[in-house]
Amino acid sequence: MEGLNMTGFNTRLIHGQNINDNQTGAVNVPVYQSSTYAYPDINGKVRWDYSRSGNPTREYLEKQIATLEHGANGFAFASGMAAIHAALAIFKEGDHILIGDQIYGGTYRLINDYFQARGITFTSVNTQDLEAVKAAIQPNTKAIYFEPVTNPLLQVTSVRAIAAVAKAHDFLTIVDNTFLTPYLQQPLDLGADIVVHSATKYLGGHSDVIAGLVVTKTKALGKRIYFIQNALGGVLSPENANLVRRGIQTLSVRMDRQQENARQLIDYLASRDEVATIHYPGIAGSRDHEIAAEECDGFGGVFSFELQDDVDAPAFVNSLQLIRLAVSLGAVESLAELPYEMSHAELPPEERLAAGITPQLIRISVGIEDAADLISDLNQALATATRRQNVHILKRSIG
Ligand SMILES: Cc1ncc(COP(=O)(O)O)c(C=O)c1O
Structure with missing residues (x-):
């Protein structure tokens, strides 16, 4: 725009600065909020023309x-x-x-x-x-x-x-x-x-x-x-x-912490009588573990586990306080869900069961919080779910 006399206020508002990111020293790519890009002239070859086709x-x-x-x-x-x-x-x-x-x-x-x-x-x-x-x-x-x-x-x-x-x-x-x-x-x-x-x-x-x-x-x-x-x-x-x-x-620092937390949560759950099975490729002794150990550099931050039949699974997830009840995964905050009722609810019950998705199955996506806090959340939810179930059983036996 050299040589162009830009005196109009509105023109200066829009074109007041030269934009040339090679000279800004910005350490991150700017958010190029532009749908289109100007051609220098009708014959000019341009790298960008329209943001559906390409955006920096x-x-x-x-x-x-x-x-x-x-x-x-x-x-x-x-x-x-x-x-x-x-x-x-x-x-x-x-x-x-x-x-x-x-x-x-x-x-x-x-x-x-x-x-x-x-x-x-x-x-x-x-x-x-x-x-x-x-x-x-x-x-x-x-x-x-x-x-x-x-x-x-x-x-x-x-x-x-x-x-x-x-x-x-x-x-x-x-x-x-x-x-x-x-x-x-x-x-x-x-x-x-x-x-x-x-x-x-x-x-x-x-x-x-x-x-x-x-x-x-x-x-x-x-x-x-x-x-x-x-x-x-x-x-x-x-x-x-x-x-x-x-x-x-920050992918690797997050995943390192998520995997470390997963390990600690799994160790805790493995020690509890209320837990029947834990599904995680990091647990040795399965073909899943062998393949993952050979082809992966870690076992990830998601695991699932089944509660014993006498533990009230919906009460367990409803009682979690720090670990939020949500269907997504992979983020900094820990999330829990009940696949049978939530992420896989649209499958007919017999297909869910055939796929191993029982009403007692809980999935946890482990976040980057302190493992001790996550464990105390699991601990209090297990206590509540067991109490609830005892009340149900008591009511059934009285009724
Ligand atoms: C393994 C996997 N692939 C694909 C998707 C779909 O991705 P999005 O929800 O970003 O469209 C999901 C969503 O949960 C997923 O878990």
Whole structure:
């Protein structure tokens, strides 16, 4: 704008400062709150033109996650579901996709009620059973999609083993890495082709943003995802890209503390008679533990446990005071939920039970508070739930 006489007050309000971030010394990428970008002239080649197609704040996050996952390209979406939609939208009518039988309910709904109606077929398989996976392959199988650590039972699948089968049969491996994050596992290094995230969880880390990410191993796959991102337009806003960018900066310190707290909570619960079983890949003695020990750099901050039948599970979660009752996970605050009544309530009761989701199952997403305070919260809730149950039993025996 050199040489231009900018005397108008309103013009100066808008153009009073030269904007050139290379000279600001800002240590963080600015939140580029601009839908469009000016061309120098009609023939000028510009890096940015319109923020659905590309935004510098979003691009920062996209490069950040691609680097962390060791991928070629990253893409940021307005939710985890939008990211998963984009990863599956690269397929077309007539394609067949294998899906893990314990995937997130929202993904299951997207597949069943949206993609199936558009001519893509799916077969649900137990990804822990390689023979079952191989038996489900069809001539038109184009991908396998699964979660290496399942929710809420924390069952672990070997990404390396599944990716090897997929490679041998020439189809893609797509992994939802929400629970582990690139801090604990990099699926692309284990042979996967595409990684998706609900960045709403550990990457954002503060329960203050809904966001999703996709990372591709190759630029060719990146082009296919970019087409969907730009054509369908479910992009992450610059402010939310900034929140996820900032969250990612503290991912490892948060997860270290969450895992340490998880360990202490599990040790406490294991010592209690009211607890029947604990599900956590960090507990030695299971195939889940062996796979996780081999392919992950930690066991994560989520675990679940079953209360004995004579403990009132709803009373237990209702009595928690510090640990909040909520369905999300992966944030700085500890959250508890009852999958049978909350996150998995839309499944018919017999399916819930067949999947091992009993009315006595509690899921905990461990935060970064002091473990001693979390334990005393569990302790008082167990005491209340046991008292309540005793009252029920007493009433039954009197009545
Ligand atoms: C494993 C997993 N994947 C995907 C999603 C969907 O992400 P979002 O809620 O950010 O759309 C969730 C949400 O709970 C999830 O737990």
